[in-house]
Amino acid sequence: MYTHITENSIKDYTITTPGKHIFYFENISAELSFTIATEQADVEIYGLYRGKETDQFTVTIAQIHTAPRAKSFALIKSVLKDSAQLQVCGKIHVEKDATETTADFKNKNILLSPSAHMISMPQLEIAPHDVHCTHTSQTTPLDYDQLEYLMSRGITLPNAHDLLIEGFLKDIVQYKK
């Protein structure tokens, strides 16, 4: 099942059927919650942010597991330039009865300009012990070595720049419908 979340969509989702559920959003400020309330659910959440000029985004995502043997995976990627600002808070909350949960939250960001500003707050709140929950946050500039390599192959700096960003965002953009 696929849901494209926009500014006007509902923000709280409860998953009650097993199987894959994919959620996608782009450049929105929102507080989103995903309550995984059934076994064998497999929830994937993708968020993409391209910030420019004076854009400001704040997004909070909660992956709330109340049923056992379910999975959730969230990936938020951003590319910020000019004076864009992004604040991402991603909470994984696993309740006592949600044993054998697998949950992951990843936030990866590239800052392109000196005035861009990123605040990343991944969180974990875990009660049962037989779970596998992880979160990762990375904020980096564009990889200079990769840029240099592309330019050594004859690609101009602006094109190399765009290529790397396109490559960085590819695994999220594919979910946009």
Next chain:
Amino acid sequence: MSDHPRQNNIDPTFAQKHDFSMPEISVTKARRGINADIVRTISDYKNENKWMQGFRLKAYDIFTKKDLPSWGPDLSKINFDDIVYFLRATDKKSANWNDLPQEIKETYDRIGVPEHEKNWLAGVSAQYESEVIYESIHKELTEQGVIFCDMDSAVRTYPDIVKKYFGKLIPPTDNKFAALNSAVWSGGSFIYIPKNVHVKLPLQAYFRINAERFGQFERTLIIADEGSSVHYIEGCTAPAYSTQSLHAAVVEIFALKNARIRYTTIQNWSKNISNLVTKRARAEEGATMEWIDCNLGSGTTMKYPTVLLTGKNARGSVISMALANTEQTIDAGAKMMHLASHTTSHIISKSISLGGGISTYRGLITVAKKAHDVKSYTQCDAMLLDDLSRSNTYPTMDIQNNSAKVSHEASIECLDKEKLFYAMSRGLTETQARSMMVNGFIEEITKEIPLEYSVELYRLINLEMERFVR
């Protein structure tokens, strides 16, 4: 008294050099509660200068106006009016060995605490008989120009240097418990390492142990001048029993240009204690600051060792572990503020929760706009051993410079069933297999602490696993 041969050759001026006698002031028996008069009395009793007394009184005023933190464990049960804020060693009631919880007595035996240490740790005796050992270490340090004394003495003997640094990193306005400590502090260590001096032997609070040093409101100040290095250790793996319910210490550390400081804490206070500590270091150009923090005890712990990286090429690291057992909440973490370019930070946090314990990691990494080419890496691993316990992780990364490379990863897991099964198939009991896996989980921390502590810690983990399985 021991039969140590040096006892017979003690310098007759020993008592004069190392004892300070407090002026006789009529102090009514230690009163509960706090007000400006009690703060003034503490300062008068210590014969402090006007500056320190004024500092205390201003801090008390700030304390009365500040709220408790709105986040973290519930601290509402702390009754500030029911606490005794100052006790002389001679006033302190010794615990009766028979009243000591059985669990603590058993722990001392199992982890191999030497007989003479047990009484002091249990609060049965106020003095730890280590004066003779201290004498020879102190002589070596003095020859190097190192100052290592208790904080009360430092205020009297080195007022200029104390005034230059005291309260500069952690002002009373920082938080309610820093304000309280600033008003009623007593005991703690003062260390000054001169330029280019490298202190090879780790300095331990043990060497000048008396009950004052391990007071409720210790204030520690360490200054490592340019190019110097020192390793300071406080606490011990063995549980320390205290009848006092609140310990609110403040530790300020200054690592000047190219200095290197390692501060190791191994704390295992008994569960009736709330251990609320503010620890902060400033690392200047080329300096390195390392916090090694082991939290094993106390009912409620809140502690977030911090490094302000104010000079180019400064480095900060926090390596911490927490073992949260029944009726324990350990809310600990680390903060790194990158205020200069080419600074690096590294945080490793390992926590274990069992028997209903709650462990929380709370972290903050900030990269200032002007700080170029910063690198920071944080790794938080948590192990939950049963369904009664909880584990939480709340990091924040606030990045305002686009050349920074900041990464954070965290994971929460249980003991791998397959690995447990394999270990047991090779002849280990379930307890032995669990102990081996938990000790392996914290190996990155135990290899950084001195051998005698890591041996005790290894045994303590084994004992906790045994109790857990029972």
